[in-house]
Amino acid sequence: GDSVTQMEGPVTLSEEAFLTINCTYTATGYPSLFWYVQYPGEGLQLLLKATKADDKGSNKGFEATYRKETTSFHLEKGSVQVSDSAVYFCALSNRAGNQFYFGTGTSLTVIP
Amino acid sequence: GAVVSQHPSRVICKSGTSVKIECRSLDFQATTMFWYRQFPKQSLMLMATSNEGSKATYEQGVEKDKFLINHASLTLSTLTVTSAHPEDSSFYICSARTGQNNEKLFFGSGTQLSVL
Numbered sequence: 266g267d268s269v270t271q272m273e274g275p276v277t278l279s280e281e282a283f284l285t286i287n288c289t290y291t292a293t294g295y296p297s298l299f300w301y302v303q304y305p306g307e308g309l310q311l312l313l314k315a316t317k318a319d320d321k322g323s324n325k326g327f328e329a330t331y332r333k334e335t336t337s338f339h340l341e342k343g344s345v346q347v348s349d350s351a352v353y354f355c356a357l358s359n360r361a362g363n364q365f366y367f368g369t370g371t372s373l374t375v376i377p
Numbered sequence: 378g379a380v381v382s383q384h385p386s387r388v389i390c391k392s393g394t395s396v397k398i399e400c401r402s403l404d405f406q407a408t409t410m411f412w413y414r415q416f417p418k419q420s421l422m423l424m425a426t427s428n429e430g431s432k433a434t435y436e437q438g439v440e441k442d443k444f445l446i447n448h449a450s451l452t453l454s455t456l457t458v459t460s461a462h463p464e465d466s467s468f469y470i471c472s473a474r475t476g477q478n479n480e481k482l483f484f485g486s487g488t489q490l491s492v493l
Contacts, residue, residue, distance in 0.1 A: 269420070301484070307486055308381060308383070308470075308483070308484040308485050308486040309470070309472075309484035310484070364423070365411065366420070367421040369420045370420075
């Protein structure tokens with residue numbers, strides 16, 4: 266079945282460091298891929314998405330490229346800030362939209 | 378942006394009691410709501426999908442008589458954990474969407490259930 270494998274955390278970085286959180290997926294067909302972020306005490310929020318191969322999703326300095334050949338959707342940011350401290354979830358949705366699969370979440374802490 | 382309110386955020390109950398968790402879409406009509414469960418360091422697991430006015434569709438392995446889901450209106454879905462036991466202790470999250478587009482999927486902040 267469809268699934269998402271996400272890099273385990275926690276991840277601790279200094280401010281302005283480069284961030285990569287790995288995400289790979291297994292799916293039949295052509296899924297849509299998402300990154301969600303959960304700030305402390307809040308619900309999950311959509312961070313970015315990509316709906317087809319080679320699409321790049323971007324938002325708030327974060328980027329992820331839908332790589333069909335490597336079945337990956339790694340999240341990157343060139344320079345993290347303290348305010349980026351949160352839990353990040355990679356997710357996959359099948360084309361029919363009736364199934365949604367999440368990774369285990371990666372906790373990121375950015376220290377000044 | 379759209380807001381989904383989930384209540385309570387944390388609940389502690391005795392074994393054998395029932396607990397109700399509410400999920401409300403505050404500024405949109407949620408035709409579909411999803412309920413997830415998350416164990417520590419594991420993925421969110423989809424428990425059930427509910428469409429307004431119809432019975433919920435449960436995922437394999439989820440006991441429908443234990444996890445009662447009601448989606449009586451376009452803005453409210455409830456999950457009732459009946460006769461809760463310590464193994465039901467978990468983090469429960471709801472999400473809501475309008476239409477079929479999963480890009481318009483909004484999440485509640487979750488409920489941490491602890492059964493003593």
